[in-house]
Amino acid sequence: MNALNKSKLWANLKSKYSIYMVLLALFLVSWLANENFVSGENLKNISTQISVGTILAFGQTILIISGMLDLSSASVLALAGVLSVSAYKMTGSLVIAFLVAILVGVLCNVLNGLMVTKFKAPPFIATLAMMTMARGAALMYTNGQNIYQIGDYVVFGQGRILGLPAPIIFMIGLLVLTWYLLKHTVFGRSVYAIGGNEEAANASGINVNKVKMRAFIINGIFVGIAGVLFMSRINGGMPNGAIGYEFKALTAAVIGGTSFTGGIGTASGTLAGAFIVGFLDNIMVLIGVNSYLQQIVRGAIIALAVIYDIWAKTKKTKLKLGNVESK
Amino acid sequence: MNLDIKLRVSNVEKFFPGVKALDKINFAVRKGTVHVICGENGAGKSTLMKVINGIYKQDAGQILIDEKVVDIKNPIEARSLGISMIFQELNYMPEMTIEESLFVGNWPKDRYGKVDWKEIRKRTLQLLEKENLNYAPETKIKDLTVSDIQMLEILKAISYNSDIIIMDEPTSAITQKEVEVLFKKINELTKRGTCVIYISHKMDEIFRIADEITVFRDGCVVDSRPKEDYDMETVITQMVGRKVESIFQKEDIEIGEQVLQVYGLTDAAKFKNINFQVCKGEIVGFAGLMGAGRTEVMRALFGLDEYQAGEVLIKGKKVNIRNVRDSIDQKIVMLSEDRRRFGIIPVRSVRENVSLSSLKKFIYKGRLHAEIENQTVADLCKKMNVKTPSYETSIEALSGGNQQKVILSKWMVTDPDILILDEPTRGIDVGAKHEIYKLMTMLTKQGKAVIMVSSELPELIMMCDRIYVMAKGEITGMLKRDEFTQEKIMAYATAIRAQ
Ligand SMILES: Nc1ncnc2c1ncn2[C@@H]1O[C@H](COP(=O)(O)OP(=O)(O)OP(=O)(O)O)[C@@H](O)[C@H]1O
Numbered sequence: 169m170n171a172l173n174k175s176k177l178w179a180n181l182k183s184k185y186s187i188y189m190v191l192l193a194l195f196l197v198s199w200l201a202n203e204n205f206v207s208g209e210n211l212k213n214i215s216t217q218i219s220v221g222t223i224l225a226f227g228q229t230i231l232i233i234s235g236m237l238d239l240s241s242a243s244v245l246a247l248a249g250v251l252s253v254s255a256y257k258m259t260g261s262l263v264i265a266f267l268v269a270i271l272v273g274v275l276c277n278v279l280n281g282l283m284v285t286k287f288k289a290p291p292f293i294a295t296l297a298m299m300t301m302a303r304g305a306a307l308m309y310t311n312g313q314n315i316y317q318i319g320d321y322v323v324f325g326q327g328r329i330l331g332l333p334a335p336i337i338f339m340i341g342l343l344v345l346t347w348y349l350l351k352h353t354v355f356g357r358s359v360y361a362i363g364g365n366e367e368a369a370n371a372s373g374i375n376v377n378k379v380k381m382r383a384f385i386i387n388g389i390f391v392g393i394a395g396v397l398f399m400s401r402i403n404g405g406m407p408n409g410a411i412g413y414e415f416k417a418l419t420a421a422v423i424g425g426t427s428f429t430g431g432i433g434t435a436s437g438t439l440a441g442a443f444i445v446g447f448l449d450n451i452m453v454l455i456g457v458n459s460y461l462q463q464i465v466r467g468a469i470i471a472l473a474v475i476y477d478i479w480a481k482t483k484k485t486k487l488k489l490g491n492v493e494s495k
Numbered sequence: 496m497n498l499d500i501k502l503r504v505s506n507v508e509k510f511f512p513g514v515k516a517l518d519k520i521n522f523a524v525r526k527g528t529v530h531v532i533c534g535e536n537g538a539g540k541s542t543l544m545k546v547i548n549g550i551y552k553q554d555a556g557q558i559l560i561d562e563k564v565v566d567i568k569n570p571i572e573a574r575s576l577g578i579s580m581i582f583q584e585l586n587y588m589p590e591m592t593i594e595e596s597l598f599v600g601n602w603p604k605d606r607y608g609k610v611d612w613k614e615i616r617k618r619t620l621q622l623l624e625k626e627n628l629n630y631a632p633e634t635k636i637k638d639l640t641v642s643d644i645q646m647l648e649i650l651k652a653i654s655y656n657s658d659i660i661i662m663d664e665p666t667s668a669i670t671q672k673e674v675e676v677l678f679k680k681i682n683e684l685t686k687r688g689t690c691v692i693y694i695s696h697k698m699d700e701i702f703r704i705a706d707e708i709t710v711f712r713d714g715c716v717v718d719s720r721p722k723e724d725y726d727m728e729t730v731i732t733q734m735v736g737r738k739v740e741s742i743f744q745k746e747d748i749e750i751g752e753q754v755l756q757v758y759g760l761t762d763a764a765k766f767k768n769i770n771f772q773v774c775k776g777e778i779v780g781f782a783g784l785m786g787a788g789r790t791e792v793m794r795a796l797f798g799l800d801e802y803q804a805g806e807v808l809i810k811g812k813k814v815n816i817r818n819v820r821d822s823i824d825q826k827i828v829m830l831s832e833d834r835r836r837f838g839i840i841p842v843r844s845v846r847e848n849v850s851l852s853s854l855k856k857f858i859y860k861g862r863l864h865a866e867i868e869n870q871t872v873a874d875l876c877k878k879m880n881v882k883t884p885s886y887e888t889s890i891e892a893l894s895g896g897n898q899q900k901v902i903l904s905k906w907m908v909t910d911p912d913i914l915i916l917d918e919p920t921r922g923i924d925v926g927a928k929h930e931i932y933k934l935m936t937m938l939t940k941q942g943k944a945v946i947m948v949s950s951e952l953p954e955l956i957m958m959c960d961r962i963y964v965m966a967k968g969e970i971t972g973m974l975k976r977d978e979f980t981q982e983k984i985m986a987y988a989t990a991i992r993a994q
């Protein structure tokens with residue numbers, strides 16, 4: 169019986185916390201590799217740098233768990249961002265500017281949601297279409313020009329709250345929100361159920377379309393906020409900004425253990441995934457890794473994460489590890 | 496050494512986190528015999544079969560084929576060693592066509608190494624024709640009935656010409672007619688020297704088909720003997736570890752007013768003009784052959800499918816049920832016959848599966864309250880006798896019968912008035928069957944109404960107050976308890992009116 173308990177405990181530890189152990193290991197190795205890594209300033213920088221991508225990743229996490237994804241998040245971020253900047257320049261109100269970004273994010277995602285729920289388009293295709301349209305709209309609105317001189321708008325991305333850079337606070341706030349939604353609400357449970365088995369979720373009385381729509385709307389809010397932070401951090405409304413961020417977000421989610429087959433994933437896992445990428449990027453710069461090589465390493469990490477995901481899953485069907493709480 | 500022995504299992508053990516699923520299993524299968532394995536839900540039958548088929552690796556012990564130790568790493572190796580398996584949990588790919596699924600992993604190639612679709616088409620047509628299955632080869636699997644999917648799985652496993660064929664509850668989803676076909680096939684197979692390992696919870700079947708019987712309990716072999724040395728009572732007693740009545744005594748329960756009335760329910764393609772009533776405290780059966788439209792009617796009633804015409808009244812009031820939520824709110828629930836597709840959320844825990852349909856009940860101060868939820872889940876699972884290492888275990892890790900109990904628990908949490916049970920005892924052991932009958936009795940005592948769809952006539956006859964019989968999408972007859980006979984039901988089911 170003792171051996172049994174031990175194997176159970178170990179299986180739980182391995183399955184539940186492996187991603188955090190990887191993060192810890194990476195942290196320690198980076199520490200040894202370069203003494204500048206563990207300075208308060210550097211860690212703060214890393215956190216600020218990953219914040220926008222991580223906020224997008226929280227939205228992706230919810231979507232991926234329910235068996236969907238959002239390829240349009242970076243383009244919608246750009247559209248929401250430039251419109252928000254421009255609204256600020258017109259009205260001078262930070263509140264209105266903030267609300268405009270969220271509104272745009274939500275509207276685009278309502279369209280995504282409609283395509284997926286009403287017209288039964290696969291999320292991949294629906295959001296691919298939105299990705300192209302939103303980027304086009306951002307470029308058309310700005311005529312392809314960056315909007316400069318954004319004045320006080322920079323407080324969102326460059327101001328401080330409680331002594332910490334504001335984006336970090338936003339990231340933490342949305343982490344808590346995502347965690348709460350997934351763990352403590354009917355919505356969150358429904359998200360896991362739909363990703364796990366959509367037909368069974370429907371036959372259990374879950375309104376699948378409504379939940380999917382809500383997932384997109386929440387994603388839209390996150391994308392809007394990310395838009396404000398991004399533009400504010402780079403001092404301008406850039407219609408060509410944040411290109412490739414949707415993949416950064418997907419990467420963080422996948423490395424964090426969100427499974428593309430649906431039904432599995434957590435907010436904290438995604439945060440850990442984002443930090444793994446962030447630490448890695450940072451340490452490669454600190455120790456002077458060739459920038460092309462950096463890209464190769466980044467790609468390899470994704471491949472490893474996916475291989476691990478699949479390996480863990482086949483092992484799971486072979487061994488059916490007890491706990492499903494996180495991974 | 497006995498040269499007759501084809502497969503031998505020696506001291507095999509298998510651990511899962513928190514459970515010892517197999518404990519020093521020893522048994523042997525002789526050439527050309529049907530070896531039946533019986534045991535309660537969770538006894539370890541499927542686990543052993545999966546070890547033999549290379550899906551699980553045993554933690555200790557050996558598998559021997561022709562008295563030589565073999566190391567079976569995966570199902571493909573198993574197949575090359577002459578082992579094939581029909582799985583208990585139908586694991587089909589809904590979007591595949593019949594011909595694709597028949598040859599998956601085993602595609603005939605032309606001389607350029609390309610998949611030979613012409614050949615596949617030819618062989619599929621031959622097979623479908625030979626087996627009297629009326630489908631086009633390009634039909635998608637999701638458009639077949641569960642019973643035909645199961646039949647295809649059986650035919651596929653047989654088509655590999657294996658020496659050892661493992662059948663894990665092959666008849667839990669097929670009708671009597673197809674059972675006969677299967678038994679004929681098994682006879683042909685054993686004549687050729689193939690051995691068949693056969694798992695089932697249906698006692699009458701077991702005694703018809705077995706040469707030898709091995710009884711499992713809690714991961715151990717209790718006993719193994721030729722059929723002639725066994726009788727039903729002994730098998731059941733060995734399985735359960737105590738005496739169980741082999742027939743269930745229906746209790747007299749007062750029948751109240753009508754709670755559900757259905758008039759003229761019609762859906763052009765599936766059923767037409769369905770009229771029936773169900774009363775408080777009543778168990779109403781639905782009999783019919785596979786494909787008679789019973790499941791379809793129930794799905795429409797439950798809000799899973801739309802229907803074109805008809806009225807549904809609950810407690811005398813007309814209701815308009817458009818989706819499952821409406822139905823649950825009207826206190827109607829339905830246990831689906833296809834547990835894998837419409838029942839379980841595989842990657843999630845037992846707890847989450849049980850609470851899924853009643854999440855609102857666990858909200859306290861705006862959030863899901865873990866304690867209320869855990870308490871409710873634990874209480875029900877105990878009441879329903881669900882065997883699971885913990886409530887956080889993923890439901891996939893449970894034995895088939897226990898998954899069924901989890902889904903039943905899910906519906907019990909919603910506190911329904913009308914329960915539609917579509918094949919509720921499918922894949923469930925004798926003891927658990929009795930528990931389900933008891934549960935039905937208890938529910939009707941509380942004034943609830945039960946609709947029971949079943950392909951097992953003895954069970955319907957034993958449990959029901961009235962039985963409606965369907966054929967080709969219509970209700971062809973209704974029988975009261977004192978009129979029940981298998982012959983009458985079958986006459987209606989084949990749409991030849993008795994009287
Ligand atoms: N992948 C797994 N992970 C953890 N536990 C498992 C796994 N598969 C089976 N078990 C456990 O092992 C035991 C044996 O299960 P098994 O599926 O072999 O039962 P069974 O005899 O086939 O039952 P049934 O008649 O219900 O199909 C059960 O307690 C079950 O919960």
Ligand SMILES: [Mg+2]
Pocket residue numbers: 540541542583663894895
């Ligand atoms: Mg089994």
